[in-house]
Amino acid sequence: MALKQIKNKIKATERTSKVTKAMQAVSAVKMRKSQERALAGRPFAEAALRILEHVSRDYGAQSHPLFAEHAEGKHAVVVVTSDKGLAGSLNSSVLKEAERVVAASSKENVAVICFGRKSYEHFSRRGYEVPLHFLNVQDDVSLDDFEVVASHLISEFSAKRYHAVHVVYESFISTFAQEAVSERILPLKSASLQEIVAGITPSAGKWSGTAEERPHIPYTVEPSGEEVYAEIFPLLIKVMLYHALLESKASEHSARMVAMKNATDKAEEVERTLTLAYNKERQSVITAEVSEITGGIEAMKAA
Numbered sequence: 001m002a003l004k005q006i007k008n009k010i011k012a013t014e015r016t017s018k019v020t021k022a023m024q025a026v027s028a029v030k031m032r033k034s035q036e037r038a039l040a041g042r043p044f045a046e047a048a049l050r051i052l053e054h055v056s057r058d059y060g061a062q063s064h065p066l067f068a069e070h071a072e073g074k075h076a077v078v079v080v081t082s083d084k085g086l087a088g089s090l091n092s093s094v095l096k097e098a099e100r101v102v103a104a105s106s107k108e109n110v111a112v113i114c115f116g117r118k119s120y121e122h123f124s125r126r127g128y129e130v131p132l133h134f135l136n137v138q139d140d141v142s143l144d145d146f147e148v149v150a151s152h153l154i155s156e157f158s159a160k161r162y163h164a165v166h167v168v169y170e171s172f173i174s175t176f177a178q179e180a181v182s183e184r185i186l187p188l189k190s191a192s193l194q195e196i197v198a199g200i201t202p203s204a205g206k207w208s209g210t211a212e213e214r215p216h217i218p219y220t221v222e223p224s225g226e227e228v229y230a231e232i233f234p235l236l237i238k239v240m241l242y243h244a245l246l247e248s249k250a251s252e253h254s255a256r257m258v259a260m261k262n263a264t265d266k267a268e269e270v271e272r273t274l275t276l277a278y279n280k281e282r283q284s285v286i287t288a289e290v291s292e293i294t295g296g297i298e299a300m301k302a303a
Contacts, residue, residue: 003285006278010271017267023086024260031175031253034139038172038250045243052188052236064229065158066237067188072160075105076153078185078241079123080169080248081116083136090170090178090255091118094248097180098168102128111162113149115245139249146238146245154234157186169244170251176258178251185240188233 079098081091098119102110107128114120114133124130132149156162165186170178 003278003281006274006281010274010278013267013271013274017264017271020260020263020267024257024264027253027257027260030139031250031257034246034250034253035172035175037139038246041243041246045239048236048239052232064188064233066154066186066233069187070160070163073156073163074109074111074129074161075102076111076113076156076162076165077101078113078149078153078165078167078244079115079119080167080244081114081118081122082248082252083117085118086259087252087256088259090252091116093178093180094168094170095119095122097182098123101166101168101182113152115248137245139253141242141245143238143242146241149241150234150238153186154237162186167241167244169248170255172247172250172254175254178255183240183244185237 077098079094081094085091095118098112102112107126111129111131112119112123114123114130115137117135120130120133120135124133132152134149153162153165157165164184166182166184168180168182171181172178
C-alpha cells in the first residue's frame, strides 16, 4: 500500500475516533441521569404494583372489566425502542423479543404501539397495524405523558377490540448488561403482577429490596370498590408503561456509551496498526533510497 493511502487512512481513523469519543462522553452523561431516574423510580413502581397485586386478590377487583379474559379482539403489543441506532444490539434484541410475542397471532390480529423510530419503522414496513406511535420521546418524561396510550389500551380492551396487551422493552441490569423482556399488562392477573414486581427489584445494590413474600392485607375500600378501582387501575397501567420507558432509556444510553467506547478503542487500535505499517513502509522507502545512493557512489568510484 502506498504511503499516501496509509496516511489518508490514518487521518480518517483519527476523525472517526474523535467522533466516537465525543458521542461516548455525551452518552455517559445521559447514561448517569437515565440510570438514576430508572433506579429511583423502581421503588415507586414496585410499591404501586404491589398494591395492585394485593387489590387483585379481592373478589370485587376480580370482577372488574380489566381483569376479564376474553378471546375477542386483537393482540396489542407496546414496543419500546430508541429513535437512533449506534446502541449495539439493544434495538435488535427488543425487536426479536417483540417478534416472538406476536408470532402466536396472525398479522391481521396484531396491533403494535410503538415508542421510538426503530420499532415504528420495523413494524410499519412489515404491514402491521400501528394505531399509535411516539417518536423523539424525551428522557425526562412524566407519568402524565402516558395518559393517551393508557386510555387507548383500556378503552380498546374494555370494548373487546383487544384481548391481550403486552409491553416489550429492554430491562436495565447494569451499565454493561441489559435484557429484552416482555410483560403482560392486560388482562390484569395476580401472577403476572408478581412476576413484574420480582423483576423490578434488583438483587443487589442501593435499590435492592427483600424478596420474601409479603402477606396479603385486606383493604377496606371507600366510598366504593367500583369508584376506587376506576381511578387506581388506569393509574397503575400508566405506572407499568412509565417503568418500561425509564428502563428502556437507561438501557439505551448505557448500551450506546459502551458501543461508542468499543468503537473508540477499535479506532485507536486500527490507528496504531496503520501507523506501524506507515513507519515500516517509509523505512523501506528510505532504505531503498539509501541503497540506490550508495550503489551510485560505488559505481562512480569504480568508473
